[in-house]
Amino acid sequence: MAEDDFDLDALKAAAARATPRPDPEVRAEHLRLAQEEFDIRQESGADSRHTITGPQRGLWIGVRNMINRLTGKGAMAMTTALVACGFLVLTPTGRDIWQPGPRMSDPAPGTATNAPEPAASLAGAPEPEAATMADTAEAAPPPPAVVADSGLARTIPEMAAPLPLDFSSAPGQALAGSGAVVGGAFAPDTFHLPREPSRDVFANADENPLQVTAENPVSTFSIDVDTASWSIVRQSLNRGMLPPPDAVRVEEMINYFPYSYPAPEGDAAFRPSVTVMPTPWNADTQLVEIGIQGHLPAIADRPPLNLVFLIDTSGSMYSPDKLPLLRAAFRLMLPELRPEDQIAIVTYAGSAGIALEPTPASDHAAISRALDGLEASGSTAGHAGLQQAYDLARQMSDEGEASRVILATDGDFNVGMSGVEEMEDYISDQRDSGISLSVLGFGRGNLNDRLMQTLAQNGNGTASYIDTMSEAQKVLVDQLTGTLFTIASDVKIQVEWNPATVAEYRLIGYETRALNREDFNNDHVDAGDLGAGHTVTAIYEITPVGSPAVLVDPLRYGSDSVVETASDELGFLRLRWKAPGEGDSALLETPILPDAADIRQEDARFAAAIAGFGQLLRGSDWVGDWSWDDAIALAADARGQDEYGYRNEAVSLMRIAAALAAGQ
Numbered sequence: 116m117a118e119d120d121f122d123l124d125a126l127k128a129a130a131a132r133a134t135p136r137p138d139p140e141v142r143a144e145h146l147r148l149a150q151e152e153f154d155i156r157q158e159s160g161a162d163s164r165h166t167i168t169g170p171q172r173g174l175w176i177g178v179r180n181m182i183n184r185l186t187g188k189g190a191m192a193m194t195t196a197l198v199a200c201g202f203l204v205l206t207p208t209g210r211d212i213w214q215p216g217p218r219m220s221d222p223a224p225g226t227a228t229n230a231p232e233p234a235a236s237l238a239g240a241p242e243p244e245a246a247t248m249a250d251t252a253e254a255a256p257p258p259p260a261v262v263a264d265s266g267l268a269r270t271i272p273e274m275a276a277p278l279p280l281d282f283s284s285a286p287g288q289a290l291a292g293s294g295a296v297v298g299g300a301f302a303p304d305t306f307h308l309p310r311e312p313s314r315d316v317f318a319n320a321d322e323n324p325l326q327v328t329a330e331n332p333v334s335t336f337s338i339d340v341d342t343a344s345w346s347i348v349r350q351s352l353n354r355g356m357l358p359p360p361d362a363v364r365v366e367e368m369i370n371y372f373p374y375s376y377p378a379p380e381g382d383a384a385f386r387p388s389v390t391v392m393p394t395p396w397n398a399d400t401q402l403v404e405i406g407i408q409g410h411l412p413a414i415a416d417r418p419p420l421n422l423v424f425l426i427d428t429s430g431s432m433y434s435p436d437k438l439p440l441l442r443a444a445f446r447l448m449l450p451e452l453r454p455e456d457q458i459a460i461v462t463y464a465g466s467a468g469i470a471l472e473p474t475p476a477s478d479h480a481a482i483s484r485a486l487d488g489l490e491a492s493g494s495t496a497g498h499a500g501l502q503q504a505y506d507l508a509r510q511m512s513d514e515g516e517a518s519r520v521i522l523a524t525d526g527d528f529n530v531g532m533s534g535v536e537e538m539e540d541y542i543s544d545q546r547d548s549g550i551s552l553s554v555l556g557f558g559r560g561n562l563n564d565r566l567m568q569t570l571a572q573n574g575n576g577t578a579s580y581i582d583t584m585s586e587a588q589k590v591l592v593d594q595l596t597g598t599l600f601t602i603a604s605d606v607k608i609q610v611e612w613n614p615a616t617v618a619e620y621r622l623i624g625y626e627t628r629a630l631n632r633e634d635f636n637n638d639h640v641d642a643g644d645l646g647a648g649h650t651v652t653a654i655y656e657i658t659p660v661g662s663p664a665v666l667v668d669p670l671r672y673g674s675d676s677v678v679e680t681a682s683d684e685l686g687f688l689r690l691r692w693k694a695p696g697e698g699d700s701a702l703l704e705t706p707i708l709p710d711a712a713d714i715r716q717e718d719a720r721f722a723a724a725i726a727g728f729g730q731l732l733r734g735s736d737w738v739g740d741w742s743w744d745d746a747i748a749l750a751a752d753a754r755g756q757d758e759y760g761y762r763n764e765a766v767s768l769m770r771i772a773a774a775l776a777a778g779q
Contacts, residue, residue, distance in 0.1 A: 463500025
């Protein structure tokens with residue numbers, strides 16, 4: 116054998132001599148210690164749920180701690196074996212032994228690889244004895260192992276540390292829920308490494324069916340000013356995935372955007388507007404768009420505000436798009452509040468607690484310190500947190516002041532009262548005391564959107580989903596007055612369609628907001644609330660009498676005759692609502708005429724484009740052959756004045772959805 120030849124058999128023999136025989140008792144002790152470490156770090160005492168660390172970080176810490184607890188002989192055996200494997204796998208000489216010849220997969224000189232780093236390079240690993248390294252002393256050390264993260268390299272030891280975040284950028288900077296940390300700053304619009312399957316739960320129902328006007332001429336529903344669905348759709352698309360169909364609530368997508376409806380006159384709470392236009396996806400039907408513009412009072416006229424931030428600090432909130440984003444979002448709100456406003460912070464994780472006693476909103480330093488002190492760990496005692504938040508809000512309230520609890524969570528309540536019906540009853544009882552509840556959702560993978568919708572609807576509040584700092588700016592700064600101050604409660608819409616002019620109709624969206632016909636006049640039935648300056652849009656697709664688009668044949672037997680009327684009205688619109696704090700409702704009525712055009716045409720056409728987009732995302736049959744490109748063209752042409760860029764963003768998201776759908 117030549118002097119430079121490598122003797123594999125000799126290396127194997129040397130490794131065998133240096134490796135002690137396994138000791139069953141030592142092995143059992145190591146397994147016990149590893150299980151204890153796993154239980155501590157994975158919070159096994161709580162209900163099964165997401166842990167506070169990603170799999171890459173937890174695995175590395177587990178390996179490191181296992182090595183730290185090895186005995187001297189065990190450490191010597193493990194490090195010897197790992198170094199030998201590393202020599203065979205990572206070095207050119209070692210690879211040539213078991214796989215001779217050139218390979219195209221060999222990295223260029225100086226290129227990092229994805230191979231595991233030898234255990235001896237880990238911080239805290241025991242130093243191997245010199246004798247065990249004798250046969251490999253001249254082997255060149257392998258380059259540091261890296262893990263790809265959307266093209267951004269991070270060494271494995273860096274992943275063992277908590278992800279640092281820097282929110283010192285401009286308030287409007289987007290903070291994607293799937294970002295990466297680079298040089299201590301959060302990089303938006305990037306992707307997380309794959310994690311366990313999602314446990315997101317969404318609130319939705321099947322699409323509203325087609326109604327025959329002669330059989331069922333009346334449609335009744337509660338208004339909806341929530342916008343969570345649009346943000347969830349946006350986050351899914353920005354991650355390169357079409358959203359789950361159940362996450363698509365078309366009315367929330369439409370109502371995400373501001374529209375220039377005519378303002379109410381005098382002291383009126385709101386003003387309705389109606390526009391009739393051709394249906395983009397069916398030339399033989401029409402769209403009837405109903406818009407409501409809420410009154411926006413002067414900021415100086417608003418009462419003092421008492422806010423209780425109820426913050427989920429359970430283990431599932433340990434993620435850059437959850438608790439860190441939450442802290443930054445709440446800081447945006449502080450400059451918008453007045454010195455006479457008060458803020459308190461209640462947290463829940465395992466048990467509820469007060470993180471900040473009632474504090475003037477002008478004391479930004481104290482509020483920021485309390486936010487900075489929040490950490491994610493433990494299980495989710497949501498009910499206990501709600502109770503303590505409401506109790507604290509009642510203590511803060513004086514006559515003439517407005518009080519609201521703002522729940523910030525990923526939506527999981529797994530300790531205490533957790534049933535949706537139980538939560539609904541509890542929140543319904545609390546709203547009668549005059550304390551409202553709004554919900555801000557954060558993060559994905561554990562999102563209980565259904566519970567968040569239930570809490571907000573029964574708490575006389577709104578449900579929003581915060582996926583970026585731009586969305587936090589929209590909800591907590593630009594629309595703060597509408598988010599926190601109600602100008603009309605239990606707002607209901609009822610439309611009676613004229614069978615002489617309308618053969619069939621269907622309401623687009625609002626599936627989870629449907630009411631019975633008799634609920635409209637029942638003031639004990641809860642409905643949605645309208646915030647200051649908010650707008651509400653509802654769209655019906657109607658089929659005129661005599662149109663070839665009529666789908667239902669008339670009955671041979673029974674009363675299916677058209678009512679004789681001299682009116683050419685399409686229908687009759689009724690609105691019912693209560694002034695804040697009042698028990699009796701008011702009523703507004705107006706006819707729907709075939710040439711109605713109260714809504715600016717650009718607004719009407721853009722809303723129609725979003726309605727079509729939402730139906731495409733749901734896989735609806737009602738849009739027929741209307742395509743993604745048709746939706747994009749209509750939205751792009753109807754963008755109009757886009758002060759905040761929301762409509763331009765919508766067009767970009769449509770293009771992403773079209774590309775993703777084409778790739779399926």
